[in-house]
Amino acid sequence: MLKLNYIKNILKVTSIFFIFLQVSCVQNKKRENIIVASAGKIESLDPAQANTLRSLQILSALGDTLYKINNEGNISPSLAKDLPKVSKNGLQIDIPLKENISFHDGTIFNAEAMAFSLNRFLKIGTLNYLLNEKIKDIEVKDEFLIRIKLKKPSSSLRSLLTSVNLTPVSPYSYSNYKDSFNNKNFIGTGPYFLESFNSSQQILKPFNNYWGRKALNKGVDFINYTNSSTLFGAIKTKEVDVLISNSIDDMQRVSLNNMVNKDQLKSGEGDPIEIGYITFKSNKLPLANKTIREALSYTIDRELISKQVSFGTREPLRSIVPPHLHKEEFSPWPIYNPNIARSLLKKEGYCEKDILSFPLTFRSNIPADKLLALTWRDQIKRDLSDCIQITLNGIESTTVYKQLSEGAFEAVILDWTGAYPDPNAYLTPLLSCNEIKDNTCLKGEAVFSGSFWGNNKVQDILEESEFLEGESRLKSLMKAEQHAAEGRAYLPIWLVKPKAWSLNDISQPEFSKDGLIILKNLKRD
Amino acid sequence: MLWIISSLVFILLRIAPGDPVDAILGTRANEIARASLRNRLGLDKPLINQYLEYLNQLIHGNLGISLSTEEPVKVIIAKALPASLELAIFSILIASLLGYLIGFLGAVKPEGRIDFWGRIFGIGTYALPPFWAAMLIQIIFAVLLGWLPIGGRLPPGVMPPNPVTGFLLLDSVLNKNIEIIFSSIKHLILPSFTLGILLSGIFSRSLRLNLEEILKKDYIQAAKSRGINDSRILFKHALPNTLLPVLTITGLTVSSLIGGALLIEITYSWPGIALGLQEAINQRDYPVVQGIVVVISSIVVMISIGIDIAIAYIDPRVSY
Numbered sequence: 004m005l006k007l008n009y010i011k012n013i014l015k016v017t018s019i020f021f022i023f024l025q026v027s028c029v030q031n032k033k034r035e036n037i038i039v040a041s042a043g044k045i046e047s048l049d050p051a052q053a054n055t056l057r058s059l060q061i062l063s064a065l066g067d068t069l070y071k072i073n074n075e076g077n078i079s080p081s082l083a084k085d086l087p088k089v090s091k092n093g094l095q096i097d098i099p100l101k102e103n104i105s106f107h108d109g110t111i112f113n114a115e116a117m118a119f120s121l122n123r124f125l126k127i128g129t130l131n132y133l134l135n136e137k138i139k140d141i142e143v144k145d146e147f148l149i150r151i152k153l154k155k156p157s158s159s160l161r162s163l164l165t166s167v168n169l170t171p172v173s174p175y176s177y178s179n180y181k182d183s184f185n186n187k188n189f190i191g192t193g194p195y196f197l198e199s200f201n202s203s204q205q206i207l208k209p210f211n212n213y214w215g216r217k218a219l220n221k222g223v224d225f226i227n228y229t230n231s232s233t234l235f236g237a238i239k240t241k242e243v244d245v246l247i248s249n250s251i252d253d254m255q256r257v258s259l260n261n262m263v264n265k266d267q268l269k270s271g272e273g274d275p276i277e278i279g280y281i282t283f284k285s286n287k288l289p290l291a292n293k294t295i296r297e298a299l300s301y302t303i304d305r306e307l308i309s310k311q312v313s314f315g316t317r318e319p320l321r322s323i324v325p326p327h328l329h330k331e332e333f334s335p336w337p338i339y340n341p342n343i344a345r346s347l348l349k350k351e352g353y354c355e356k357d358i359l360s361f362p363l364t365f366r367s368n369i370p371a372d373k374l375l376a377l378t379w380r381d382q383i384k385r386d387l388s389d390c391i392q393i394t395l396n397g398i399e400s401t402t403v404y405k406q407l408s409e410g411a412f413e414a415v416i417l418d419w420t421g422a423y424p425d426p427n428a429y430l431t432p433l434l435s436c437n438e439i440k441d442n443t444c445l446k447g448e449a450v451f452s453g454s455f456w457g458n459n460k461v462q463d464i465l466e467e468s469e470f471l472e473g474e475s476r477l478k479s480l481m482k483a484e485q486h487a488a489e490g491r492a493y494l495p496i497w498l499v500k501p502k503a504w505s506l507n508d509i510s511q512p513e514f515s516k517d518g519l520i521i522l523k524n525l526k527r528d
Numbered sequence: 529m530l531w532i533i534s535s536l537v538f539i540l541l542r543i544a545p546g547d548p549v550d551a552i553l554g555t556r557a558n559e560i561a562r563a564s565l566r567n568r569l570g571l572d573k574p575l576i577n578q579y580l581e582y583l584n585q586l587i588h589g590n591l592g593i594s595l596s597t598e599e600p601v602k603v604i605i606a607k608a609l610p611a612s613l614e615l616a617i618f619s620i621l622i623a624s625l626l627g628y629l630i631g632f633l634g635a636v637k638p639e640g641r642i643d644f645w646g647r648i649f650g651i652g653t654y655a656l657p658p659f660w661a662a663m664l665i666q667i668i669f670a671v672l673l674g675w676l677p678i679g680g681r682l683p684p685g686v687m688p689p690n691p692v693t694g695f696l697l698l699d700s701v702l703n704k705n706i707e708i709i710f711s712s713i714k715h716l717i718l719p720s721f722t723l724g725i726l727l728s729g730i731f732s733r734s735l736r737l738n739l740e741e742i743l744k745k746d747y748i749q750a751a752k753s754r755g756i757n758d759s760r761i762l763f764k765h766a767l768p769n770t771l772l773p774v775l776t777i778t779g780l781t782v783s784s785l786i787g788g789a790l791l792i793e794i795t796y797s798w799p800g801i802a803l804g805l806q807e808a809i810n811q812r813d814y815p816v817v818q819g820i821v822v823v824i825s826s827i828v829v830m831i832s833i834g835i836d837i838a839i840a841y842i843d844p845r846v847s848y
Contacts, residue, residue, distance in 0.1 A: 047596075199687070204684070230795060230797070232666065233666070233795065237679070400810075402544075
């Protein structure tokens with residue numbers, strides 16, 4: 004009897020404690036700011052260094068770019084007053100700038116500020132390889148006119164000017180950071196200013212003197228959780244208002260989509276900008292043999308993989324450029340056909356007595372990669388067990404990136420997101436090569452991508468395309484991709500759409516063409 | 529000991545594949561940018577010079593500057609360590625209360641119902657994979673029941689109080705901020721209970737085994753035959769003698785908790801030192817990894833010395 008009373012008392016005290024905790028909730032208060040959650044810590048808010056989706060997402064709200072990509076896929080002026088004027092020889096680009104725009108520190112945005120930001124990026128920018136080969140000099144022609152002098156004509160430069168990494172920063176506030184990163188602060192011209200920053204939470208408040216359409220909300224709190232389950236739980240329990248899809252496991256994406264179907268959440272998605280692919284090292288046998296690479300390109304059942312790995316949330320892909328960037332359907336890689344694969348392998352002496360054996364490396368910290376590797380291996384076991392044998396090799400991603408250009412991997416699963424929405428942002432980083440010998444790239448981007456595949460025709464087309472505009476340029480880039488497909492050094496697998504989910508009292512998330520949420524359009528109903 | 533550990537970490541990090549320059553600039557950065565950053569970070573110097581400089585700085589209490597955030601390592605540790613210590617202290621409290629209670633009750637009535645379930649509990653918690661248990665507890669109490677927050681140290685959007693000690697709970701008390709006091713307690717409950725429950729199995733089993741063994745000793749039988757009542761025998765004669773192994777186990781657990789609660793910190797997005805270490809390893813941020821390992825090692829050494837001193841104080845047979 005005494006024991007029972009003790010237990011009852013303990014239960015009472017515990018209940019009172021829990022009720023007290025529940026009543027004391029901070030969360031019950033009506034939130035003013037919109038809380039946006041994603042995975043990953045922000046190490047730097049400097050546009051010259053930022054390279055994660057999360058930091059680019061914040062920078063897109065804190066700053067503006069010279070141009071933006073409009074719904075038709077063309078560039079339209081943002082901080083620029085008009086479209087760029089290209090000289091007849093294609094070596095000079097004049098960009099007129101809008102007036103009466105101020106930075107968050109109150110200083111004026113002008114050509115000096117733009118030149119300062121571009122020069123700073125050229126000097127220390129993480130992605131400066133994109134510009135260094137193109138830009139010769141930057142001149143301030145007038146207070147609101149900037150001239151970019153090029154080393155050679157470059158039609159892709161205009162798309163590049165939409166990159167968040169080229170967001171202008173205030174020369175006054177960055178005077179001590181001309182050649183070093185300013186990781187914890189950002190002074191730009193965007194619709195929000197940075198109120199506070201730490202690596203796990205960033206608070207953005209609307210900038211009252213913003214020159215454009217103002218934010219529809221009272222501010223955005225960006226928070227990060229370390230894993231997919233916590234992010235999923237956070238929106239389910241309404242701890243956060245908006246959830247960004249990066250690092251959400253596919254199974255949880257499906258659950259979130261189901262909640263959207265039941266009207267428990269809203270969702271929005273952008274144009275796909277991330278591709279998943281396999282790189283084959285093309286300078287060492289057996290994969291140096293083009294016929295074998297060709298055979299492998301017939302072995303992958305993308306529909307099955309999409310279903311098994313991502314429950315259909317990742318679209319099967321047969322090109323290395325997201326198809327919408329070509330503005331027409333273009334899938335040069337072949338569809339799954341194990342019979343053709345078998346006959347090609349037989350031609351090379353496999354299937355009858357020899358089995359083609361090669362290691363497939365995947366990034367062990369990325370669940371989708373591991374599932375893709377397992378599914379492909381099992382699918383090959385099912386269809387071509389007498390011809391091909393794949394051994395799996397999981398390596399942490401930092402090590403994979405480091406060893407890629409050293410030629411450590413015969414076949415490796417990777418992904419790529421273009422720095423700006425243009426076919427060139429996919430083709431150049433995978434295909435461009437500065438020195439080719441016997442179809443092997445010795446120096447250039449193809450080395451960094453781990454394929455070592457070099458093709459003079461592709462290089463010529465890529466260079467020619469810089470002289471072209473509009474449709475003829477796109478056609479030319481499609482030709483380059485066609486050659487890449489015939490070279491079979493890459494095997495595109497899937498396409499990932501950026502997606503976000505929001506609570507029902509928040510407006511549907513909208514995406515810009517570069518795959519980032521337009522934060523200023525989020526509003527609480 | 530600390531010199532050996534810090535030297536080993538220095539060497540192992542340099543042997544490990546991966547490069548901080550790649551982590552900062554990306555693998556596609558041009559050679560000029562890479563060389564300039566390498567020079568700025570001092571990574572272009574011969575390894576022996578880097579090592580000697582590192583030791584020299586370490587002796588002077590300077591742990592260096594993070595390669596990726598350019599923040600002093602001391603500051604990074606000062607932010608993360610209190611979070612880990614806070615979690616460790618509460619977890620140990622829960623583990624001790626629960627574990628020792630179960631172990632004690634089991635040893636007092638061996639083979640009884642409490643003992644049986646206590647042993648099942650001990651083995652169960654010992655065998656449970658921490659990440660699985662943490663996720664399960666998170667799903668039940670945070671997602672399904674919604675009683676407690678899902679992760680982090682504070683609700684999203686709430687700014688922490690002005691840091692005085694770095695311990696959130698203590699700082700919110702010092703700042704007299706009732707809202708944050710309760711919020712931080714709520715956020716602490718799930719991770720500390722998870723860790724506490726997982727550790728309580730070790731505690732209960734160690735106490736039960738030691739106490740059971742001691743209760744069989746001749747001097748206990750002699751005490752019983754002299755007519756001394758059971759509770760006096762238990763508390764006066766048996767328990768103090770089980771204290772030594774139990775104290776050692778508790779001390780070692782505290783040491784391992786500070787650096788070893790990684791899976792709990794990841795599951796609950798707890799910004800502790802283990803999570804910081806994992807991120808720094810991924811970034812190949814040499815100074816941060818070295819700094820954290822040195823600090824954790826120092827804490828482990830200090831706790832071990834503390835336990836040895838405590839044992840010498842408690843047990844007159846032990847002398848140094």
